[in-house]
Amino acid sequence: MEKKTPLYDLHLALGGRMVPFAGFLLPVQYETGVIAEHKAVREASGLFDVSHMGELRISGKDALKNINMLLTNDFSDLDIGRVRYSPMCNASGGIVDDLIVYKFAQDDYLLVVNAANKDKDAAWVRSHLQGDAKMDDLSDSLAQLALQGPKSREILSRVADAEMFPTKYYSFAQDIPVAGVSCLLSRTGYTGELGYELYCAPRQAAELAEALLHAGRGLGLIPCGLGARDTLRLEAGMPLYGHEMSDEITPLEAGLANFVRMDKEEFIGKAALAEKGEPGIIRVGLRILDRGIARENSDVFADGIKIGQTTSGTLAPYINKAVAMALIGRDFSAPGTPVVIDVRGRKLPAEVVPLPFYQRPKGT
Amino acid sequence: MKVPNDLLYYKSHEWVKMEGDTALVGITDYAQNELGDLVYINLPNVGDELSRDDAFADVESVKAVSDVLSPLAGRVSEVNEELIDAPELINKNAYTAWIIRLKDLGDMDELMSAQEYEEFLKKEA
Numbered sequence: 281m282e283k284k285t286p287l288y289d290l291h292l293a294l295g296g297r298m299v300p301f302a303g304f305l306l307p308v309q310y311e312t313g314v315i316a317e318h319k320a321v322r323e324a325s326g327l328f329d330v331s332h333m334g335e336l337r338i339s340g341k342d343a344l345k346n347i348n349m350l351l352t353n354d355f356s357d358l359d360i361g362r363v364r365y366s367p368m369c370n371a372s373g374g375i376v377d378d379l380i381v382y383k384f385a386q387d388d389y390l391l392v393v394n395a396a397n398k399d400k401d402a403a404w405v406r407s408h409l410q411g412d413a414k415m416d417d418l419s420d421s422l423a424q425l426a427l428q429g430p431k432s433r434e435i436l437s438r439v440a441d442a443e444m445f446p447t448k449y450y451s452f453a454q455d456i457p458v459a460g461v462s463c464l465l466s467r468t469g470y471t472g473e474l475g476y477e478l479y480c481a482p483r484q485a486a487e488l489a490e491a492l493l494h495a496g497r498g499l500g501l502i503p504c505g506l507g508a509r510d511t512l513r514l515e516a517g518m519p520l521y522g523h524e525m526s527d528e529i530t531p532l533e534a535g536l537a538n539f540v541r542m543d544k545e546e547f548i549g550k551a552a553l554a555e556k557g558e559p560g561i562i563r564v565g566l567r568i569l570d571r572g573i574a575r576e577n578s579d580v581f582a583d584g585i586k587i588g589q590t591t592s593g594t595l596a597p598y599i600n601k602a603v604a605m606a607l608i609g610r611d612f613s614a615p616g617t618p619v620v621i622d623v624r625g626r627k628l629p630a631e632v633v634p635l636p637f638y639q640r641p642k643g644t
Numbered sequence: 645m646k647v648p649n650d651l652l653y654y655k656s657h658e659w660v661k662m663e664g665d666t667a668l669v670g671i672t673d674y675a676q677n678e679l680g681d682l683v684y685i686n687l688p689n690v691g692d693e694l695s696r697d698d699a700f701a702d703v704e705s706v707k708a709v710s711d712v713l714s715p716l717a718g719r720v721s722e723v724n725e726e727l728i729d730a731p732e733l734i735n736k737n738a739y740t741a742w743i744i745r746l747k748d749l750g751d752m753d754e755l756m757s758a759q760e761y762e763e764f765l766k767k768e769a
Contacts, residue, residue: 308680313735314706315681507680507707571728573684573704594706595683602684624702624709626686 324500472516
């Protein structure tokens with residue numbers, strides 16, 4: 281039985297096509313369709329219900345010590361009011377989940393995790409906590425909306441005081457009234473655009489969403505579903521757990537070396553990653569050169585030899601190109617390398633291209 | 645959901661329009677709506693022999709790929725090449741955007757009338 285987010289009725293009223301996802305009923309798209317929703321986020325703004333995301337709070341005198349042990353990134357120098365991304369590894373170096381961490385105070389942090397992994401993460405974190413630290417699962421007491429796209433700031437400033445907005449990427453502000461609803465407002469997102477994520481009490485989420493949609497009238501804001509969320513992150517070259525990451529795939533293989541601080545004294549998975557050394561496979565971007573679309577789990581060949589598999593693929597709606605991400609042998613990972621993808625028996629020519637496939641214009 | 649009266653329908657959501665001793669085949673409005681924005685179509689070759697339920701084309705939306713099944717046996721005598729560059733024509737009007745023309749037709753025992761197809765859709769829902 282899937283859970284409903286606090287916006288369920290609003291989704292229905294807006295014509296959302298509801299599908300089960302990670303234990304929740306969420307709109308995969310609205311009447312407008314995935315392509316229009318995707319383009320709205322690139323050119324104007326889109327509003328997403330991401331209330332399914334999990335939120336785990338870690339607090340206590342030893343909170344920082346625990347976070348540094350649990351996560352591969354280094355949080356020692358993270359300032360209060362800032363957000364930082366990190367993989368969380370198991371002892372073999374595989375990825376338990378990838379998440380973002382909000383720092384409220386020296387002894388108080390919030391981990392925002394993938395919905396599908398939330399219970400696994402909670403059990404993992406709880407079983408590894410040491411010293412004076414505790415974990416609380418706040419997932420049911422927080423709703424989350426994502427307002428994404430170049431017009432997001434303008435829309436938000438119609439219902440909130442722009443002076444109070446977090447200005448830096450990956451920073452946040454608490455207790456910001458947005459259309460009268462108290463929010464944690466963060467400059468984060470999963471679309472490759474300027475955008476904000478808003479956390480509020482579930483009972484006020486629908487009111488907040490309606491106020492934002494109203495404020496966005498005339499500025500091109502439309503509600504967007506999971507379909508566009510996926511095509512947007514893929515076009516922006518962002519990995520997704522269950523595709524580019526898994527309990528078996530290491531963050532070095534997933535191309536997340538920047539978020540793995542091997543110079544840190546200790547973290548779970550460090551020894552295994554050090555022992556494995558330079559990974560044999562690596563995440564790359566592929567552009568399909570012929571007509572056709574590659575999806576996930578298609579074999580990738582170079583010189584007739586299988587070198588890996590695609591992990592995600594779609595027609596990227598904004599750049600209007602068929603692209604995929606794949607985990608392939610490092611020897612073949614240089615941009616320009618020609619490869620062939622076997623798509624249900626069809627051999628599609630493709631080439632390795634740099635990630636991301638799309639980057640938003642500077643200064644937006 | 646539109647279900648024109650002058651067409652015949654198949655359980656996997658294709659429509660058939662009889663024209664003389666040939667038949668045009670496409671996917672129904674219900675099918676295009678379920679699939680969402682179509683971005684790619686893979687067409688068969690003229691001359692391909694089809695049995696009922698053969699997958700003769702695949703249509704891809706941004707999110708998914710689906711086979712299109714032949715509602716009856718026959719030989720492909722024409723393909724709608726306009727769809728190659730504009731698969732979205734199917735989203736715009738599923739009943740004018742035919743995919744293939746079949747000749748040497750087999751039996752039509754499994755086809756439904758518009759009324760029967762509407763009943764069928766209600767049961768599926």
